[in-house]
Every structure is written in C-alpha cells, then in structure tokens.
Amino acid sequence: MDSIWTMTADISRREPLLEDITTDTVVIGGGMAGILIAYFLEKKGIPTVVLEASRIGSGQTKNTTAKITLQHGPIYHKLIGEIGEKNAKLYAEANRLAIAQFRSLVEEKRIDCEFRECSAYLYSCEHxxxxxxxxxxxxxxGICAELTDKTELPFPVKSALKFYDQAVFHPLLFLERISENITVYEDTKVLQVERAEEENKIITNRATVRAKRVVFAAHYPFINVPGYYFLRLHQERSYVVALKNTKQMDHVYIGIDMEGFSFRKSGDYLLLGGGGHRTGENTGGGSYQKLRKAAEKWFPECKEITHFSAQDCMPLDDIPYIGQFSSSTPDWFVATGFRKWGMTSSMVSAMLLSDLIAKGQSPYEELFTPQRFHVQASAANLAQDGAQSVKGLSKGVFTATPKCTHMGCALEWNPDELSWDCPCHGSRFDGDGKVIDNPAIEDLANE
Known part of the structure; x- marks a missing residue:
C-alpha cells in the first residue's frame, strides 16, 4: 500500500548513473539522511554525489510518521544513568538543534511541506x-517539559509528559525541494565498495564512481567487515493506518505501555500507529487488525484511507551510530541506528558528518561515534541480539526454510506484509524473492 506521503507527493525522477565518474564524496542512500548529508556537504563546498538504488525517499523515509522531535520515548532518565548528565545533555542539544535546522530550512527556502509546530506527548494509561x-x-x-493528565486522546490517561516546541511535516514535499540542487543518481544500486590508499571505488549495477570519501546512509550498512554493524544492530517493524472521520488532534502522542499507540494528524487524516515487533517475529500476523480494532472502538465513524509500515534500526545503547565507519577506514562514514526517530537523527547526521568531513571535528562526534561501547547500556541488548542470530543461523542450517542472502539466517513469513523477513538482521524480501530491505543486497535464488 502507498503511505499517506506517497499518495500526496511525487518527486521528480532523476536519471541513473550512465558512465564512470569521479567526485569528492559519495553518499550511498537517497532518503532523508542521505539527502541532508549531501545538502550540508555541498553548502560547505564539498562536491557530493548521491547514489540511490530506487527513488529519492523511497525507503524508510516514505513510511515515517514524520515527527520532528527530541522526545524519543522515555530515554533521558536512562541516558543520564548510563552515559552521564553531560552526554545526555549533548544528546538533547543535538536534537534540539536538529529541530531548529528543519525550521530554518523551511523558512529560508519557503518550502511548502506542511511544517507545523506542536507539542509531543508521552502517555501512560497504567502508571x-x-x-x-x-x-x-x-x-x-534544559528541556521544556511538564506532566499533565489532560490530552486530546479519545480515552483517559494516568499521566502524560508534554514536550513543547516540537514539529511535524510532510517528508517527501520537504525532500523534493531540499534535493533540487543535489546530484542524485536513481535506480543505481551500490554492489561493492573497494578502498585504496588515495581513493574509493564504488561499484554499482550500472557504472563505477571514484571518490575520496564514502558515506553509508542507506539505513543499514550492507558491508559486514569492517564495522561489524550486524553485531550491533537489530531491526524492528511498526505499523500505521491512515484514517478520516476521526477526532482531530493538534499534537502528537506516543504510548509507553506495552500495547501503547501513537497518534498524529496530517491534514484531514489521523495516523494511528502501533503493533510493532522485531523483524522476523510476526508469523501470526494481525498487526494491522489490532490498529483497525482500536480505531473502530475510539472512532466508530472512521474510514481507513491507507495503511503502511516502517522498519527501524535499533542500536545496542539507544544512541545512533554517526561518524567514522570503522577505525581502519578513516575516509568512510556512516549514519545508522536511528531507532524510531529518523527525522531529527537524519538532521543530526547531516550536521555532524558535514562538520567531521569539512573541519575534521564536531562537538557531537564522541557521543555518536560508532567506535564507542557503553557496557552498562549495551550488554543486555548485545546478548539478546547474539542469541537471536544464533537461533536464526541454526534454523537456517537444519530446515528447508528460505535463507537470507545476507548471512544465511532462516527467513520467516510475515502475513501482514506478504514478505519473507530475517529475524537475525532484518533483511526482507517480497513474495517473488526481491530484496525490499537491507542489509541483504542479493535477491533470493529461484528454486
């Protein structure tokens, strides 16, 4: 199904890469992160080319709920305990600046993208x-937030935490304008990156690009070594139904209970989200049905316009990996692990990486560096992800289930999406075996 954004925007098509070229920096991935990184690099005078396997914004960006917020779930109490108040403050500051940068770009370039300021609420019906x-x-x-029990929700809550001065927008309308002067080659899939002393060779399905630097911004890094991101990330899916004839809400809401839902209006529609799970763990299906059942209960007159889903990369310590790809590749950079907060994390990536590449430093580089390892924050997730991978790989050896082309884990059928999903690292394939989510880059073999 189309998302609410693809139903209401159509970004002009770009030509594929037709011949070998040379540039300063290549960005792999034409979603929100990749386009913003390229935009900031170009503003700093660094010639940049974006390589996109499909269309601009056609990956996770088109399926976001497009909240521009530093309210990233109940995270700040956790961050203070695990990485200290100084670093937690840096995290909040980086995301506050990201909101301001979106606001500034929209105003400066007069982008008609339904940008609207609002408050963002966390709520609980239980505690x-x-x-x-x-x-x-x-x-x-220093975050402007306060507790309340008053919301626009169609049910009472025990408590809600209101964050002021947040925003929402239409991500594809924004991307259309911000990418106007960026060199983007669509339908150009990167297959391999080879590194030499003085340049990198980026091999695509069409031609080759030579560049001093490479930025991996295609959601989940498809190169296993170096970096070893497959040991430090797992992926989760979330679901949305777009409804009309509902009570409208001026603000956005995220439930923190086990069966919590999210609410956000877009024009005359309400986006109701929930039913999330780890990728590859939905063999029983029913995620959309949960949302429809809730919608019927709260909004008896509502009508579903469309439904869609997103996939998020989850880092071990809940902080995105933004910076140098690995200690052995000083001219490779990465932006991944955005959890469910891809809009502000994309802008943070653009600010941080453009400073790192242009100036050699950023005030946020140590916080987001992919070379970090916070033992207290990471140990539990590392053990859980490792166990999940062992389970998937073992099943792949002993069963006739289709195997993921990334690392051979047994795939699971997702009846909500009609897709084969990998429970180890989150690759997904459609019913015909075509890759629809990385890190896998090869389709399933026809059998």
Whole structure:
C-alpha cells in the first residue's frame, strides 16, 4: 500500500548513473539522511554525489510518521544513568538543534511541506512513575517539559509528559525541494565498495564512481567487515493506518505501555500507529487488525484511507551510530541506528558528518561515534541480539526454510506484509524473492 506521503507527493525522477565518474564524496542512500548529508556537504563546498538504488525517499523515509522531535520515548532518565548528565545533555542539544535546522530550512527556502509546530506527548494509561522520572530528567537537561493528565486522546490517561516546541511535516514535499540542487543518481544500486590508499571505488549495477570519501546512509550498512554493524544492530517493524472521520488532534502522542499507540494528524487524516515487533517475529500476523480494532472502538465513524509500515534500526545503547565507519577506514562514514526517530537523527547526521568531513571535528562526534561501547547500556541488548542470530543461523542450517542472502539466517513469513523477513538482521524480501530491505543486497535464488 502507498503511505499517506506517497499518495500526496511525487518527486521528480532523476536519471541513473550512465558512465564512470569521479567526485569528492559519495553518499550511498537517497532518503532523508542521505539527502541532508549531501545538502550540508555541498553548502560547505564539498562536491557530493548521491547514489540511490530506487527513488529519492523511497525507503524508510516514505513510511515515517514524520515527527520532528527530541522526545524519543522515555530515554533521558536512562541516558543520564548510563552515559552521564553531560552526554545526555549533548544528546538533547543535538536534537534540539536538529529541530531548529528543519525550521530554518523551511523558512529560508519557503518550502511548502506542511511544517507545523506542536507539542509531543508521552502517555501512560497504567502508571505514572516512569513519566515522573522522565520529566525530572528532561527538565534537568534544559528541556521544556511538564506532566499533565489532560490530552486530546479519545480515552483517559494516568499521566502524560508534554514536550513543547516540537514539529511535524510532510517528508517527501520537504525532500523534493531540499534535493533540487543535489546530484542524485536513481535506480543505481551500490554492489561493492573497494578502498585504496588515495581513493574509493564504488561499484554499482550500472557504472563505477571514484571518490575520496564514502558515506553509508542507506539505513543499514550492507558491508559486514569492517564495522561489524550486524553485531550491533537489530531491526524492528511498526505499523500505521491512515484514517478520516476521526477526532482531530493538534499534537502528537506516543504510548509507553506495552500495547501503547501513537497518534498524529496530517491534514484531514489521523495516523494511528502501533503493533510493532522485531523483524522476523510476526508469523501470526494481525498487526494491522489490532490498529483497525482500536480505531473502530475510539472512532466508530472512521474510514481507513491507507495503511503502511516502517522498519527501524535499533542500536545496542539507544544512541545512533554517526561518524567514522570503522577505525581502519578513516575516509568512510556512516549514519545508522536511528531507532524510531529518523527525522531529527537524519538532521543530526547531516550536521555532524558535514562538520567531521569539512573541519575534521564536531562537538557531537564522541557521543555518536560508532567506535564507542557503553557496557552498562549495551550488554543486555548485545546478548539478546547474539542469541537471536544464533537461533536464526541454526534454523537456517537444519530446515528447508528460505535463507537470507545476507548471512544465511532462516527467513520467516510475515502475513501482514506478504514478505519473507530475517529475524537475525532484518533483511526482507517480497513474495517473488526481491530484496525490499537491507542489509541483504542479493535477491533470493529461484528454486
């Protein structure tokens, strides 16, 4: 199904790469992160080319709920405990600046993208303790937030934490304008990156690009070594139904309970989200049905316009990996692990990486560096992800189930999406075996 954004925007098509070229920097991936990184690099005078396997914004960007917010779930109390108040404050500051950069670009370039300021709420129908601790943490970091029990939701809540001065927008309308003067080659799939002392050779399905630097911004890094991101990321899916004839809401809401839902209006429509799970763990299906059942309960007169889903890369310590790809590749850079907050994380990536490439430093590089390892924050997730990979790889050896072309894990059928999903690292394939989500780059073999 089309998302609400693809139904209401059509970005002009770009030509594929037709011949070998040379440039300063190549960005792999033409979603929000890749385009913003290229835009900021060009503004700093660094010639940049974007290589996109499909169309601009055709990956996860088209399926986002497009919240521009530093409210990233109940994270600040956790960050203070695990990485200290100074680093937690840096995290909040980077995302606050990201919101300001979106606002500034929209105003400066007069982008008609339905940009609208609002508040962002976390809410719970079951308890208050978590949100109370989060309020105390957020306020201590200089975030304008307060507890309340008053919301626009169609049901009562025990508590809600309101973050002021957040925003929403139409991501594809924004991308259309911001990418106007960026060199983007669509339908150009990167197959391999070879590194030499003085240049990198980026081999695509069409031609080859030579560049001093490479930025991996295609959601999940498809190169296993160096970097070893397959050991430090897993992927999760989330679902949305777009409804009309509902109560409208001026603000955005995220539920923190086990069966919590998200709410966000877009024009005359309401986007109701929820039903998430780890990729590859939905063999019973029913995620969209949960949303439809909730919609019927709260909005009896509603009508579904469309439904769509997104996939998110989850880092071990809940902080994105943005910076140098690995210690052995000083001219490779990466932006991944955005959790469910791809809009501000994309802008943070653009600010950080453009400074790192142009100036050799960024005030946020140590916080987001992919070379970090926070033991307390990472240990539990590392063990869980490792166990999941062992399970998937073992099943791949002993069963006749289709195997992922990334590392050979057994695939699971997702009846909600009619896709084969990998529970190890999140690659996905359609019913015909075509890759629809990385890190896999090869289709399933016809059998």
């Amino acid at each position: 208050t303790d978590t949100l109370k601790k989060e309020e105390e943490a957020a306020v201590s970091l």
